[in-house]
Amino acid sequence: MQFEAILFDLDGVICYTDEYHYQAWKAVADEIGAPFDRTINNRLRGVSRMESLAIILEGYIGPELSEEERLRLAERKNSLYRVLLQQMQPSDLPENVRETLQRLRGTGIRMAIGSSSKNTPFILESIGLGDFFDAVADGNCITRSKPDPEVFLKAAEMLGVPAENCLVVEDAVSGAEAGHRAGMKVACLGDAAAHGAGDWNMKDIQELLEIVTEV
Numbered sequence: 001m002q003f004e005a006i007l008f009d010l011d012g013v014i015c016y017t018d019e020y021h022y023q024a025w026k027a028v029a030d031e032i033g034a035p036f037d038r039t040i041n042n043r044l045r046g047v048s049r050m051e052s053l054a055i056i057l058e059g060y061i062g063p064e065l066s067e068e069e070r071l072r073l074a075e076r077k078n079s080l081y082r083v084l085l086q087q088m089q090p091s092d093l094p095e096n097v098r099e100t101l102q103r104l105r106g107t108g109i110r111m112a113i114g115s116s117s118k119n120t121p122f123i124l125e126s127i128g129l130g131d132f133f134d135a136v137a138d139g140n141c142i143t144r145s146k147p148d149p150e151v152f153l154k155a156a157e158m159l160g161v162p163a164e165n166c167l168v169v170e171d172a173v174s175g176a177e178a179g180h181r182a183g184m185k186v187a188c189l190g191d192a193a194a195h196g197a198g199d200w201n202m203k204d205i206q207e208l209l210e211i212v213t214e215v
């Protein structure tokens, strides 16, 4: 079977904004005295902003936070994150990613984004991919974040491609689960690959070219 479409996660797959998420959450966690490190950060991959905060607050010892205070913390994280995003430019699209996307374009395969992030349009624009993808499903058009399959089902629907003909590319364990729950095959990178969460666990995104031609 030949894949008709590839659905890419954004943060940690197309660009390294996952590091900016970490830095912004680390600043907020330090401000409230909640423990936060790279291991906890890996649990935030693919997970929505408010759910990420809930995970960080698991280690928080202090007075119960109202919904309003939680919203304020999430907004604080987002404004710190947005400051870091301001520095992004087309050169922040890694060369191996740019080359892979270009070569995949040559195969005629459809390509979409499936991300939990509400900042997706801004990031794609900043790195020069504003018009590249055939569809963009993101945090602005879903009600449940990964590991729920909603974002990938939405991306497949936008493309008009059956779920079983889609390949998901993910760096998050939650995202790999979302892809599988959508009935899709999953190729992993980074943390998800280290956990063996994919049908393929890659060291470099360039391996995608072999995967889509070998199946």
Ligand code: BG6
Pocket: 010, 011, 021, 044, 045, 046, 047, 048, 049, 052, 078, 115, 116, 117, 118, 119, 120, 139, 172
């Ligand atoms: C995902 C990230 O892509 O987007 C998560 O992996 C993040 O870490 C989520 O929490 C939501 O992002 P945003 O930009 O809407 O706060």
Ligand code: MG
Pocket: 009, 010, 011, 012, 013, 018, 045, 046, 170, 171, 172, 175
């Ligand atoms: Mg990711």
